[in-house]
Amino acid sequence: MWIFGRKGPSGFSACSTAEEVTQGIDGTGRTAIVTGSSSGIGVETARVLALRGVHVVMAVRNMDAGKNVKESIIKEIPTAKIEVMELDLSSMASVRKFAKEYNSSGLPLNLLINNAGVMATPFMLSQDNIELQFATNHLGHFLLTNLLLETMKNTVRESKIEGRIVNLSSEGHRFAYREGIRFDKINDESGYKSIFAYGQSKLSNILHANELARSLKEEGVNITCQFTSSRSNCYQSSASPQLYQWELQQHAMWHCIHKYRG
Numbered sequence: 214m215w216i217f218g219r220k221g222p223s224g225f226s227a228c229s230t231a232e233e234v235t236q237g238i239d240g241t242g243r244t245a246i247v248t249g250s251s252s253g254i255g256v257e258t259a260r261v262l263a264l265r266g267v268h269v270v271m272a273v274r275n276m277d278a279g280k281n282v283k284e285s286i287i288k289e290i291p292t293a294k295i296e297v298m299e300l301d302l303s304s305m306a307s308v309r310k311f312a313k314e315y316n317s318s319g320l321p322l323n324l325l326i327n328n329a330g331v332m333a334t335p336f337m338l339s340q341d342n343i344e345l346q347f348a349t350n351h352l353g354h355f356l357l358t359n360l361l362l363e364t365m366k367n368t369v370r371e372s373k374i375e376g377r378i379v380n381l382s383s384e385g386h387r388f389a390y391r392e393g394i395r396f397d398k399i400n401d402e403s404g405y406k407s408i409f410a411y412g413q414s415k416l417s418n419i420l421h422a423n424e425l426a427r428s429l430k431e432e433g434v435n436i437t438c439q440f441t442s443s444r445s446n447c448y449q450s451s452a453s454p455q456l457y458q459w460e461l462q463q464h465a466m467w468h469c470i471h472k473y474r475g
């Protein structure tokens with residue numbers, strides 16, 4: 214649609230692909246974690262970072278799917294430095310295990326892309342008994358970021374290269390509950406609305422990014438923290454721009470149809 218093709222001051226638009234916006238950038242020597250890179254936008258993010266020479270760690274809950282993606286990236290980019298590690302963001306124990314392994318691996322960390330997400334699921338509780346969308350989309354990433362922050366700060370100090378944390382939010386953040394985040398009713402099944410709960414988790418991604426950016430600036434740490442919320446999230450694929458938007462929304466639609474059919 215024309216509106217997504219309108220270019221901003223950067224010269225790029227929401228229709229620009231990841232390959233286009235990273236053209237000419239050499240990411241050699243940098244290391245990135247991309248959560249949820251077993252499908253959708255995460256795959257394209259991992260692929261293009263690898264294409265630009267970044268060492269990519271795919272943090273995924275489905276190891277088989279992750280390994281298949283890794284193989285397909287290596288097939289296309291034989292020089293890619295890429296590996297797969299297990300991470301289930303809906304489980305705090307899994308997040309802690311991942312962070313412990315990563316922090317003791319000796320790998321630096323320049324970029325953390327908090328991409329994984331679930332959308333509009335029926336009411337469910339995580340392994341820690343927290344509403345699933347809030348647990349996965351926000352709390353898991355919040356804990357992960359906190360646990361990896363020291364490693365990131367060390368990398369920035371040693372490399373003197375700015376670090377970056379990106380939270381993938383959504384325009385859906387506008388459709389949170391009327392009160393915004395229902396801190397005292399996170400697990401209230403009776404008032405649960407799957408789309409509002411998604412919006413609530415995506416609003417949390419934004420508030421998390423803003424507060425972290427503020428506190429890192431105050432601390433004088435050279436790490437920028439930002440969120441993405443526009444449709445540019447879904448238009449990153451060079452190969453198939455519409456595909457990634459479709460997969461997440463298909464999942465949401467499936468649940469809505471089943472819910473309203475009763």
Ligand SMILES: NC(=O)c1ccc[n+]([C@@H]2O[C@H](COP(=O)([O-])OP(=O)(O)OC[C@H]3O[C@@H](n4cnc5c(N)ncnc54)[C@H](OP(=O)(O)O)[C@@H]3O)[C@@H](O)[C@H]2O)c1
Pocket residue numbers: 248249250251252253254255272273274275278300301302303304327328329330331332349381382383384443444446447457458459460461462464
């Ligand atoms: N596509 C859109 O229209 C759109 C628009 C705005 C914002 N976004 C945001 O963009 C991000 C990526 O969306 P997408 O369209 O690429 O979705 P997707 O194709 O459904 O991919 C989501 C990824 O998150 C992973 N994931 C889900 N639950 C997880 C968990 N508990 N632990 C670890 N990984 C988990 C999935 O793993 P499995 O493969 O194991 O399921 C999958 O790899 C999301 O944060 C979404 O909110 C998307």
